[in-house]
Amino acid sequence: MINELKQKLLANFNDVQVNIPEDNRMTVNTKKESLLSLVSYLKNMGYNHFAMLSCVDWIDDKEFELIYIISAYPQDDEHYQDKEKKNILLKTRISRVKAKFITIISIFENAEPYEREIHEMFGIHFEGHPRLTPLMLERDYKIPPFRKDFDTNKYVENTFGKVPSIKERKEGKK
Amino acid sequence: MNIIALFVSPLIALIAGMFFLGLSRKISARIQWRYGPPIYQPVIDVIRSFSQKSITHGKFFDFGIILSLSSSFVLILFLPIGKLCALTSGGLIAFLYLMLMGPFGIALSGAAAANPNSSIGISRKFLLALAYEVPLLLVLLTVMTHYHTISLVEIVNIQANSGWAFGSWALILPGIAYLLILPAILGMRPFEVVGAAQEISSGPIAEFGGKHLAFYTLQHALHVFVGIALFVDIFLGGWTFFGLLNPLAGTVWAVIFGIIIFLLKMTLVLFIGLFVNAVYPRFRIEQAMQYLWKWPTLISFVGLIIVVLTK
Amino acid sequence: MRELKLYFGPQHLGMVGNFSITLQVEGDRIIKAESNPGYLHRGFEKLMEQRTWIQNFPLVCRINVVEPDHMELIYSMGVEKLAGIEVPERGKYIRSIFCEMARVASHLFGAWAYANMLGFDTVANWAMYHRDLLLDMFEELTGARVYHIYLRPGGVRRDFPDGFTDRLVKTLHKIGGKVPDYNATFFENRLFQKRAEGIGIVTRKEAMRMGAVGHTLKATGLKYDIRKIEPYAAYDHVDFNIPTRTGGDAYSRLLTIRDDMIESVHMIFKLIDKMPKTGEVYTKTPNPFKWKIPAGEAYVRCESARGELGLYMVSNGGTNPYRVHFNTPSFNNGLTVLEKALEGESISDVGNIMISLYVVAPEIDR
Amino acid sequence: MSLELLLIIAFSGAFLTYLSGKISSQLRDGVAVLISLGLVAIVSFLYNVQTETVFYQGFFGISLILRMNSLAWFFAIAIVSFTALCIIYSLSYMKDCERSNYYYFMMLLINASMLTIVLAGDLVTFFVAWEIMSWSTFLLISYNRNGALQAGIKYIVLSLIGSMCMLVGILSIYTSFGTVNIADVANHLTPSSVGYKLFLLIIFSITFGIKNAIMPLHTWLPDAYAESPSPFSAVLSGMLTRMGVFGFLLIMYVIVGMKTTLHLGRGFLSFNTILCWLGAITIVIPTFIAMLQNDAKKLLAWHGIGQGGYMIVGIAFGTSLGAAGGIFHTLNHATYIVLLFLSVGAIEYSTNGLRDLNSLGGLFKKMPIAFFGGLLGISGLIGVPLTNGFVSKWLIYKTLILGNAPFLAFAALLGTWGTVLSVYKFLHNLFLGQLPEEHKEIKKAPLTMQIPIVILSFTIILFGILPGLPLKVINSIIVAAGFQALDINIWGVTSETGTLNMLNIFAAIAVFGAIFWGIFKVARKSTPVDQYDNYAAGAAVPKNKYHYTVEYYAPFYRMGKPFLKDIFDMFYNRIAEAIGSICDSVRKIYTGYVGSYVMYIVLFIASLIFVQLTWSIF
Amino acid sequence: MDRNQIGKWLKNPGKMANKYSFHVVYFCTGCGIIEVPPSITTRWDAERFGIIPVATPRQANLFLITGYVSTKTLAAIIRTYEQMPEPKYTVAFGSCPINGGMYYDSYNTITSLDKYIPVDGYIAGCMPRPEAIFIGVTHLWKLIDMDKADGYKRYREDYVHYRANQEQILGELDWPPLFSKENL
Structure with a gap:
């Protein structure tokens, strides 16, 4: 079953690498251009549950890796098929500089908050996303906080550490 | 007599109202397996509110709450508490109108606060009032038609001679209808839609703090008192208790015991309300209206027809 | 002036958790609802990159305040998968029992929240009391009421004390004995039924489209439960049902939660019966400060009380995780499904719908 | 001062105003105010005067008569004073409007014609004045053109039906008795048959019912009130519509006679019971329809209909308390509805024509006078104790309850509770709540607009605390009509089954209020804070979006909307359409919309004649 | 009621009433809120001491900051605190508001709360048990008795400084200062 899918993917898409590290996971590495069609292909194959979208900052490679994790809802109420047990990790890499990508909201509606979060935390712009407004944060961080080059200790020291206590402020310390 | 009542009856109402608030908190706590606050906790709350520095949203914000509290006190003067009744002018009709003024004052004050939570609360309050007013009016009209008077005092006096209204077959249906709408009048669950804290942040009083809140609490205490006292006066014969006070007739003791009997009856009625309060969730406002316009209205309507036909 | 903006939270008596919903209201109908999370955002995933594998446990459990145990579980599972550690048999059973206790406690908290939302103080008090009885058991086992930090990679921190299972069974019987009372006053109360029925309807098709998980899905009749699909801990050793309803409304969701709670209690009984009487409860792991885990990635998932909980974890062979990303059920339910479910509902039902979708704010914010 | 002079001043004043407007607008304003105030002075001098004069003899041998009695005086003083206030109000309200000469001319003409109606001693004068009033009202309703013209046409068509009915009645009286003098007709009518009396009552009831907007005949009113200029809306609602009440009093108590009217028929089929029930329906349904309105003036208009029901119930119930209550309510209603229309007018003036209940708010800080006018107005409308509305409503309720009509009393009380809801919405949406940013700087209402509001507010309180003042006049009216006199003192009414004494209510409220x-x-x-320092669940208060106005009673609307349609209006429209389609066949003669209405009128009168014929068989 | 207290009641009823009627503003600022429901329900029943949660800050006099404070919450906390009528007391829960606790290096949570609003008392622990809440409250009683729970007075006196600190973190605040010159 899972090998069948692997064969199908390899046959239909020419720039994918498919790994099957263990029973229930399948990793699909792909170029960023073909990700969208891959996602919709998988959806048509019955993988209709978009579980999450994650992002890893590979700072040494100067690249972001986007991970789309897709699985399937059960079709039958009583018996679970193999499909539901699978998780497909779709991976693609994009450049770290002026990072941008395409939204998949048209395929999976619930990707919206995930993309918002990634946008906020990594600064990746998702083209075609209807509201890339801040989700969690209200402050403007110069570097999006989840990037590897954002140093929290330094940031905390510079912002929260520099706030004087009331006593200090009364005594004139800025 | 009237002069004494003028001073004493607001006092009794205030103390009893606060006592009822405390009692209801205590009883609810006991039903919920808790120890509950001391019975004088509402008094402490009021003192605390008075000691706090409130905010005001303008003159009218203050005016509404003063109007509300003072008209609630005026209402007490029209209510026979035991044998005390200071004013009789206008009868039950004036009473009904004055009953409206307390909530109306709060509505004005709450709306002046420019908070939509208050506005929604007030809109619910008026809708609920409209809903329970339909059966309530029918009930009161039944009683007034039956006794052929519009005076509350007279209704109590007639009951002293001819037995409680709740015991007479013609008025039992209105009595039941009144009991059914009593939680709505008192604003208890399942009709606690007005100050629904979890929905609209305690509704009309969302902006009340400090003395405004204290005034509101006093007004609420009086409102609870009036809601129950009206039932006791109209259906449970006010101060009468199967001729128990006949030997004392004419003495001061009759008045005092009359008040005590009256308050005991009120406590009994409050308990009924509290037990309903404990086991029901809040209605949605339209459900409350549908309910109130169904059974209580039907029962009181039948009651009115019976009274009109047997007249 | 036509539109009215109403804030439901963060400072609101009806809001469970530090979360905000901005409502656009016409009359008392909601035209549009917008979830506004982030009041509890602490940047856990960033902080975890700066702490060692074991140091992260105190952080992990604080992601979900209401039931921290599944968070610990999934993090342990992730580390185990990356490091290739096996859990001993008894450890697996204890894990399952522990997680089911957490599920019951969480559902009782949910019952409190729902009852409290409708002003149903009596039931709310009972539910909180019974949850406390369960927290006492947690306290006996782990020494803490809320954040237990009991699970660890390779098993659990320590074995059950003597007679713990008996006391647990006794407590659960005590709680279970009150189920008829709960049913009479709460779940099957006609007024409550009227109040909860038909609001916040999410049909199965919509739920699947919006990627809903947990009771939102179960209430539409779909048996989507990771415990069955991809059994972990000791769940493949016991036989249990997944309660479902078909209404898809708040009432169905709440009944699913109730049935799930009862099912969990039964499962605990079964697990206790089947549990190996002796044996190791954990596999030894290296010195936590020097513990390096080989490079790789893992995606693990489990069924928390709120639904599918996922964890994507990457290691670069160091002492710290390289990237941790939790996929919490509330994230989806609270941001996508909630906004949809609230549209067209009355403002008096905002809290009900939110709680019936079982949204817990810190889970969203992380 | 003779009555002819009064009318000459009234009529010539109207023309004089128009002419002086050609010279200068200030002169015109001055003349208008002078004339209207002069009329007030003259009429008030006529207090307690009982006189009758024949002012024209030659009209087909009919003598045209003017007469003055307490009923006429009561209405006359109300008419001239309210019109005077509205004229004063108009000075600034109509300042920048075009065709203002025409406006003042019409206002004064209506004033004069209403005065003639109440002073008329014979039916011909009555009819002619009635027609002048109807037509000039039509012209003034359609003053604003566009939608107003539609409203005006609706009004005039229904008015024409009414006039035709009245004409039929008057002709029938003239052919039967050969006289149109009201006093003579009353004498002649006493021995005539019950059927004929009933015929007269019904045919006149249709006329006056249309004017007073009794429930199935009310359709002209909401649009007319809403579309006409505010000061005229005030006159229209306050006095002009209440000419219907005057008509009812005339036909029921004067022409047919109190005793006869009250004993026509038996039980539910008696004339006054049916009229009572029509009144009760008129109280309840329009009041609840008013809750659905989003236009401030339309809301008031529906209340205008609803309050008319109280008067009808009071008058038709036919006890001395009821009649007194009904007449007193006419005055009270005029006071507060004029006040409310003027307050709305002030808002309209300040916000450049806004009267939509959903787009205003928070004006009480910007327009305190208009706000207090509105507050006292709605208090009166509800009948809050210490306002005049309370007294008249109390009188009506009491007589209904003690007269063993609990269901009527229920309708009346229910109407009051409906009133509370809708007028609170009115007050809340206009004056309370959040002030929109764009209304932060609004132009102040000028003094000439504030004075009438203040005077009327004061009147409401005055008549509320001292109801004895107007009740004294009313007492003489009901005594003249043949009722038992009421026991009235300055503070209220005394009777053996419950007294009303506003003094102790006033004292109690004053004392407790002071305490x-x-x-x-x-x-x-307490610290004053501004409207943006407000509880918003920890968030910042949004500007212009934090006022709950739209569908204020949303749950009720959802429940009630299917039942609270104006079915009669739709019914009439459908009839009009049907007749229009019939008329298509005779289109060469009748073209257009009005034609169908005329056809409708003809059919209507034919049916009335048919009714008369059937009745005379009995 | 303790008979010894009658004298105190007569002397300063406002203070005593404030002690025995804590109306808590219900705001789940952090995870510490999880122990508030147990403490107000059956098991611990805070209502016997007059402690009940209320809906809006206007009616409250006790503000429980239940745990860590993120910057987004800080704005809401300040707003809520300023809307509470005086006298008002703040009690912070857990270690996080004291010095950041385990989130000392988080980029989104402030490290010590009393730089932004005055805190009258701290309940240490993560989380504090419900008993600890009561101990905190009894301690607050003592502080009130000794007039040391003067956070609101400090806030009034040093408002300029507090406001400056708030603005340093939150940027321009979108509400006007609570105390203008004439209000002080």
Whole structure:
């Protein structure tokens, strides 16, 4: 079953690498251009549950890796098929500089908050996303906080550490 | 007599109202397996509110709450508490109108606060009032038609001679209808839609703090008192208790015991309300209206027809 | 002036958790609802990159305040998968029992929240009391009421004390004995039924489209439960049902939660019966400060009380995780499904719908 | 002062105003105010005068008569004073409007014609004045053109039906008795058959019912009130519509006679019971329809219909308390509805024509006078104790309850509770709540607009605390009509089954108000905050989006909307359409919309004649 | 009621009433809120001491900051605190508001709360047990008795400084200062 899918993917898409590290996971590495069609292909194959979208900052490679994790809802109420047990990790890499990508909201509606979060935390712009407004944060961080080059200790020291206590402020310390 | 009542009856109402608030908190706590606050906790709350520095949203914000509290006190003067009744002018009709003024004052004050939570609360309050007013009016009209008077005092006096209204077959249906709408009048669950804290942040009083809140609490205490006292006066014969006070007739003791009997009856009625309060969730406002316009209205309507036909 | 903006939270008596919903209201109908999370955002995933594998446990459990145990579980599972550690048999059973206790406690908290939302103080008090009885058991086992930090990679921190299972069974019987009372006053109360029925309807098709998980899905009749699909801990050793309803409304969701709670209690009984009487409860792991885990990635998932909980974890062979990303059920339910479910509902039902979708704010914010 | 002179001043004043407007607008304003105030002065001098004059003899041998009695005086003083206030109000309200000469001319003409109606001693004068009033009203309703013209046409068509009915009635009286003198007709009518009396009552009831907007005949009113200029809306609602009440009093108590009217028929089939029930329906349904309105003036208009029901119930119930209550309510209603229309007008003036209940708010800080006018107006409308509405409503309720009509009393009381809801919405949406940013700087209402509001507010309180003042006149009216006199003192009414004494209510409220105001002052001082420092669940208060106005009683609307349609209006429209389609066949003669209405009128009158014929068989 | 207290009641009823009627503003600022429901329900029943949660800050006099404070919450906390009528007391829960606790290096949570609003008392622990809440409250009683729970007075006196600190973190605040010159 899972090998069948692997064969199908390899046959239909020419720039994918498919790994099957263990029973229930399948990793699909792909170029960023073909990700969208891959996602919709998988959806048509019955993988209709978009579980999450994650992002890893590979700072040494100067690249972001986007991970789309897709699985399937059960079709039958009583018996679970193999499909539901699978998780497909779709991976693609994009450049770290002026990072941008395409939204998949048209395929999976619930990707919206995930993309918002990634946008906020990594600064990746998702083209075609209807509201890339801040989700969690209200402050403007110069570097999006989840990037590897954002140093929290330094940031905390510079912002929260520099706030004087009331006593200090009364005594004139800025 | 009237002069004494003028001073004493607001006092009794205030103390009893606060006592009822405390009692209801205590009883609810006991039903919920808790120890509950001391019975004088509402008094402490009021003192605390008075000691706090409130905010005001303008003159009218203050005016509404003063109007509300003072008209609630005026209402007490029209209510026979035991044998005390200071004013009789206008009868039950004036009473009904004055009953409206307390909530109306709060509505004005709450709306002046420019908070939509208050506005929604007030809109619910008026809708609920409209809903329970339909059966309530029918009930009161039944009683007034039956006794052929519009005076509350007279209704109590007639009951002293001819037995409680709740015991007479013609008025039992209105009595039941009144009991059914009593939680709505008192604003208890399942009709606690007005100050629904979890929905609209305690509704009309969302902006009340400090003395405004204290005034509101006093007004609420009086409102609870009036809601129950009206039932006791109209259906449970006010101060009468199967001729128990006949030997004392004419003495001061009759008045005092009359008040005590009256308050005991009120406590009994409050308990009924509290037990309903404990086991029901809040209605949605339209459900409350549908309910109130169904059974209580039907029962009181039948009651009115019976009274009109047997007249 | 036509539109009215109403804030439901963060400072609101009806809001469970530090979360905000901005409502656009016409009359008392909601035209549009917008979830506004982030009041509890602490940047856990960033902080975890700066702490060692074991140091992260105190952080992990604080992601979900209401039931921290599944968070610990999934993090342990992730580390185990990356490091290739096996859990001993008894450890697996204890894990399952522990997680089911957490599920019951969480559902009782949910019952409190729902009852409290409708002003149903009596039931709310009972539910909180019974949850406390369960927290006492947690306290006996782990020494803490809320954040237990009991699970660890390779098993659990320590074995059950003597007679713990008996006391647990006794407590659960005590709680279970009150189920008829709960049913009479709460779940099957006609007024409550009227109040909860038909609001916040999410049909199965919509739920699947919006990627809903947990009771939102179960209430539409779909048996989507990771415990069955991809059994972990000791769940493949016991036989249990997944309660479902078909209404898809708040009432169905709440009944699913109730049935799930009862099912969990039964499962605990079964697990206790089947549990190996002796044996190791954990596999030894290296010195936590020097513990390096080989490079790789893992995606693990489990069924928390709120639904599918996922964890994507990457290691670069160091002492710290390289990237941790939790996929919490509330994230989806609270941001996508909630906004949809609230549209067209009355403002008096905002809290009900939110709680019936079982949204817990810190889970969203992380 | 003879009555002819009064009318000459009234009529010539109208023309004079128009002419002086050609010279200068200031002169015109001055003349208008002078004339209207002069009329007030003259009429008030006629207090307690009982006189009758024949002012024209030659009209087909009919003598045209003017007469003055307490009923006429009561209405006359109300008419001239309210019109005078509205004229004063108009000075600034109509300042920048075009065709203002025409407006003042029409206002004064209506004033004069209403005065003639109440002073008329014979039916011909009555009819002619009635027609002048109807037509000039039509012209003034359609003053604003566009939608107003539609409203005006609706009004005039229904008015024409009414006039035709009246004409039929008058002709029938003239052919039967050969006289149109009201006093003579009353004498002649006493021995005539019950059927004929009933015929007269019904045919005149249709006329006056249309004018007073009794429930199935009310359709002209909401649009007319809403579309006409505010000061005229005030006159229209306050006095002009209440000419219907005057008509009812005339036909029921004067022409047919109180005793006869009250004993026509038996039980539910008696004339006054049916009229009572029509009144009760008129109270309840329009009041609840008013809750659905989003236009401030339309809301008031529906209340205008609803309050008319109280008067009808009071008059038709036919006890001395009821009649007194009905007549007193006419005055009270005029006071507060004029006040409310003027307050709305002030808002309209200040916000450049806004009267949509959903787009205003928070004006009480910007327009305190208009706000207090509105507050007292709605208090009167509800009948809050210490306002005049309370007294008249109390009289009506009491007589209904003690007269063993609990269901009528229920309808009346229910109407009051419906009133509370809708007028609170009115007050809340206009004056309370959040002030929109764009209304932060609004132009102040000028003094000439504030004075009438203040005077009327004061009147409401005055008549509320001292109801004895107007009740004294009313007492003489009902005594003249043949009722038992009421026991009236300055503070209220005394009777053996429950007395009303506004003094102790007033004293109690004053004392307690003073006490709690004192406590409030003594307690810790509160900090004033602005409207943006408000509870918003920890968030910042949004500007212009934090006022709950739209569908204020949304749950009720959802429940009630299917039942609270104006079915009669739709019914009439459908009839009009049907007749229009019939008329298509004779289109060469009748073209257009009005034609169908005329056809409708003809059919209507034919049916009335048919009714008369059937009745005379009995 | 303790008979010894009658004298105190007569002397300063406002203070005593404030002690025995804590109306808590219900705001789940952090995870510490999880122990508030147990403490107000059956098991611990805070209502016997007059402690009940209320809906809006206007009616409250006790503000429980239940745990860590993120910057987004800080704005809401300040707003809520300023809307509470005086006298008002703040009690912070857990270690996080004291010095950041385990989130000392988080980029989104402030490290010590009393730089932004005055805190009258701290309940240490993560989380504090419900008993600890009561101990905190009894301690607050003592502080009130000794007039040391003067956070609101400090806030009034040093408002300029507090406001400056708030603005340093939150940027321009979108509400006007609570105390203008004439209000002080």
